[in-house]
Amino acid sequence: MPDTLTITDNRTGKQYELPIQDGTIRAVDLRQIKVQPHDLGLMTYDPAFMNTAACRSRITYIDGDKGILMYRGYPIEQLAEHSEYLETAYLILSGELPTKTQYEEWVREVKLHTMLHENVKKLMEGFQYDAHPMGIFLSTVGAMSTFYLDAKQIFDEEARRHQRLRLIAKVPSIAAYAYRHHIGRPYVYPDNDLSFTGNFLNMLFKMTELKYQPNPVLERALDVLFILHADHEQNCSTSAMRGVGSSHVDPYSAMAGAAAALYGPLHGGANEAVLRMLEEIGTVQNVPGFIKRVKGGEGRLMGFGHRVYKSYDPRAKIIKQTAGQVFEVTGRNRLLDIALELERIALQDEYFVSRKLYPNVDFYSGLIYQAMGFPKDMFPVLFAIARTAGWVAQWEEMLLDPDQKIARPRQIYTGPKSRNFVPREKRA
Ligand code: CMC
DSSP states (O other): OOOEEEEEOTTTOOEEEEEOBTTBOOGGGGGGSOSSTTSOOOOOOOGGGTTOOOOOOSSEEEETTTTEEEETTEEHHHHHHHOOHHHHHHHHHHSSOOOHHHHHHHHHHHHHTOOOOHHHHHHHHTSOTTOOHHHHHHHHHHHGGGTOGGGGOTTOHHHHHHHHHHHHHHHHHHHHHHHHHHHTOOOOOOOTTSOHHHHHHHHHHOOSOSSOOOOHHHHHHHHHHHHHTSOOSSOHHHHHHHHHHTTTOOHHHHHHHHHHHHHSTTTTTHHHHHHHHHHHHOSGGGHHHHHHHHHTTSSOOTTBOOSSOSSOOHHHHHHHHHHHHHHHHHOOOTTHHHHHHHHHHHTTOHHHHHTTOOBOTHHHHHHHHHHTTOOGGGHHHHHHHHHHHHHHHHHHHHHTOTTOOOOOOOOOOOSOOOOOOOOGGGOO
């Protein structure tokens, strides 16, 4: 017997059988239940999508209670240990890990696309010297749509393949230019002899040396951080990517929307906010007082809590280990002790325990980025580079899903009832 949900309308005594599939009922099945004789039918009210599955997806699986994260079925711990960012991006985009030949070809193709059009460079030069790099990043990604005539051919597989390659390959260049612009240094062209992450470090930090040599420990640490941030199913920015993309706009414009969503302090801007918070706390002695203020409703403990994880974020565990390796090279970040003390107190405090608030991916990542020499306002940009793989994969999945249409939620209207226009001179 198929799983169904029986709903009885107490007003009419009528019963409705709604099929249950994959642990969900279809919201439109509720339409047959009329609240008023001529209305559209019963709707669900779900601000912030607390309990709504908006798509089917084969990309990322999260079990928030058990702290499990998998890309295409591969546990994040295994990918972080054995994979490289570009290989993980291939997996996320195509569904399978590449063979050796496929991987070499993918890396070669990505490297072919790392250069930015000179006019993109000029466009970036127009920003104020103190412009936030994430503002520069998202504007430039949006502007890229005007550089590629095939960007709008979203139902052409070959055109999509090109946009996919361009986006993955060019975001580190945009990010590095945004950073160099911010600090007033000349832009550095890509060096395709280096790895994806090594080249990114080159474009960020190369000075007058003929050839930039990335530190292998830092190069690997950044690559691991990119793997950890590559996708995270239907988060705020991915939902923006799918939502904007559902209007069939080009992927650059959709990704500008996704990057804008990521910029906010409750999402990808949280790592920047964590560092500012740690600096504001200043010393380990100030931690109990800070926790007290958070519990009293004066702000949040940034880098803690998650909509989906109600246990330790598996990415935070890996980042904590990676931090140790990075600090061996860079020296210990003095803010680490404050972070460790915050975590120690919060994990045994009733307020955080009862609300299941644990460190999330952003709690320790900023400490690593800072130790590696990144200024705080670059942190969300680093997140955006990595998340490009997820955004593009989710965008394509949405486009090719026959269940999807333009995203268009309903509302409950709470404004005034119909009233007549009053000329200006007659208004009280
Ligand atoms: N510090 C103090 N209290 C918190 C925190 C926090 N970081 N997070 C949630 N709470 C409290 C909140 O006040 C509420 O308490 P009450 O039930 O008494 O009103 C309860 O916990 C549930 O919070 P919520 O706001 O309903 O939870 P949410 O699922 O809507 O929000 C969140 C999730 C990530 C936005 C939130 O936990 C938060 O603001 N955390 C700090 C910002 C942060 O670290 N964001 C990065 C998220 S992970 C990476 C990413 O997604 O980009």
